[in-house]
Amino acid sequence: MKISEERLLSDLHLLKCFTDTPGVGVTRFSYGESDRRARQFIKEAAESHGFSVRTDPIGNMYIGHQEMDGKRNKIRIGSHIDTVRNGGWLDGIYGIASGLEVLRTLSENESERVSEVEVVIFAEEEGSNFGSTMTGSKFVTGIYGEKDLDRLKNDDQISLREMLMNCSFPPYQEEEVLWDFSSMKAMLELHIEQGPVLEREGKSIGIVDGIFGMKTIEITITGTGNHAGATPMKYRRDALATAALCIAEVERVAKTDPEGIVVATVGKMSVLPNCSNVIPEKVIFTVEVRDKREERIRSFINKIEEAIKMISDQRETDLEIRSLADSRPFRMDNRIMKLMDRLASEAGIHHRIMDSGAVHDTCIIAPHVPSGMLFVPSIGGRSHVPFEDTNADDLVGGAQLLLDTVLNI
Numbered sequence: 001m002k003i004s005e006e007r008l009l010s011d012l013h014l015l016k017c018f019t020d021t022p023g024v025g026v027t028r029f030s031y032g033e034s035d036r037r038a039r040q041f042i043k044e045a046a047e048s049h050g051f052s053v054r055t056d057p058i059g060n061m062y063i064g065h066q067e068m069d070g071k072r073n074k075i076r077i078g079s080h081i082d083t084v085r086n087g088g089w090l091d092g093i094y095g096i097a098s099g100l101e102v103l104r105t106l107s108e109n110e111s112e113r114v115s116e117v118e119v120v121i122f123a124e125e126e127g128s129n130f131g132s133t134m135t136g137s138k139f140v141t142g143i144y145g146e147k148d149l150d151r152l153k154n155d156d157q158i159s160l161r162e163m164l165m166n167c168s169f170p171p172y173q174e175e176e177v178l179w180d181f182s183s184m185k186a187m188l189e190l191h192i193e194q195g196p197v198l199e200r201e202g203k204s205i206g207i208v209d210g211i212f213g214m215k216t217i218e219i220t221i222t223g224t225g226n227h228a229g230a231t232p233m234k235y236r237r238d239a240l241a242t243a244a245l246c247i248a249e250v251e252r253v254a255k256t257d258p259e260g261i262v263v264a265t266v267g268k269m270s271v272l273p274n275c276s277n278v279i280p281e282k283v284i285f286t287v288e289v290r291d292k293r294e295e296r297i298r299s300f301i302n303k304i305e306e307a308i309k310m311i312s313d314q315r316e317t318d319l320e321i322r323s324l325a326d327s328r329p330f331r332m333d334n335r336i337m338k339l340m341d342r343l344a345s346e347a348g349i350h351h352r353i354m355d356s357g358a359v360h361d362t363c364i365i366a367p368h369v370p371s372g373m374l375f376v377p378s379i380g381g382r383s384h385v386p387f388e389d390t391n392a393d394d395l396v397g398g399a400q401l402l403l404d405t406v407l408n409i
Ligand code: GLV
Pocket: 125, 126, 133, 357, 358, 359, 360
């Protein structure tokens, strides 16, 4: 059974047009206008092939056969369609377009398996809008619940609850969101690698073993805003100068991991009032730490927090540290990994087993049901930037291996 190469590539090229930043990568935050339009496109494509589409109260969207309800042994293929700001055209949505293509191929070939497969678009995987990665999958597993609807706020201080009320999703009810894992056989995800390993090694497929965990914290440093000309250096409490020392320390501490596995990033910062002639009063920035060893994440977060406290104390600025989100590292199912490995060998595909430094919704689902993930190479190893790309042959090969996995699981 073969997927349609033209249909998959055509979908992907059309979907990249749903962006808030045409010409500068793809910006498609959850619950925004581009997200709504991309969902509509996918819904129409699915319905025109006879599939039904429903959306849960969090905005997770499900595409499957009409006879799916009540089925045991469900195989879910999940990913996301939201992006980071000015991100690439494949991160997330490649897995969804491929899942849809798997469904269409199964249906056209009158495979009985079609009624067991469901494609899931997880809402807010990137956390670009509400600051917490893998939000949709955290709700379906019960890691998040009712209280998080008010806790999670975007940069405009709009809560997730308010945002959901503005979308036409059904009202929040836990029973409508939580998954019944006993009805599932497997969870699968196909994604771009987002790093350089496969390309450097001349491989076309990566079979994911472990997915890194992560923790994100938000640091607020408050000093005293004042006139940038009239205030002598010795009388200042400059919040941004304090933040600069803290950020340098984040990088230094992360580099002390003897195995070089831990990574730490300050990727988001706001400066208030952000005027060239005002001493910065307040700086808010995020720090995220990732590793495949949970205790390492905790210990590096502790070291970083201690260092930041010391710097802020020495400079007599005020400090607030808030936890934004975290996820545990998790290994994929051994039997699914072995199956993917065998299928890739049989198809003559150069492949390898590897870990994922990026997080994925499947990592949140994996503790509950046998899960597997496939990667295709990223050109130049680049992702979360407009240059993100993958060769068409690799895109097609990944989707075909996803179909083969679905057929053989
Ligand atoms: C999500 O894609 C992440 O790994 O940041």
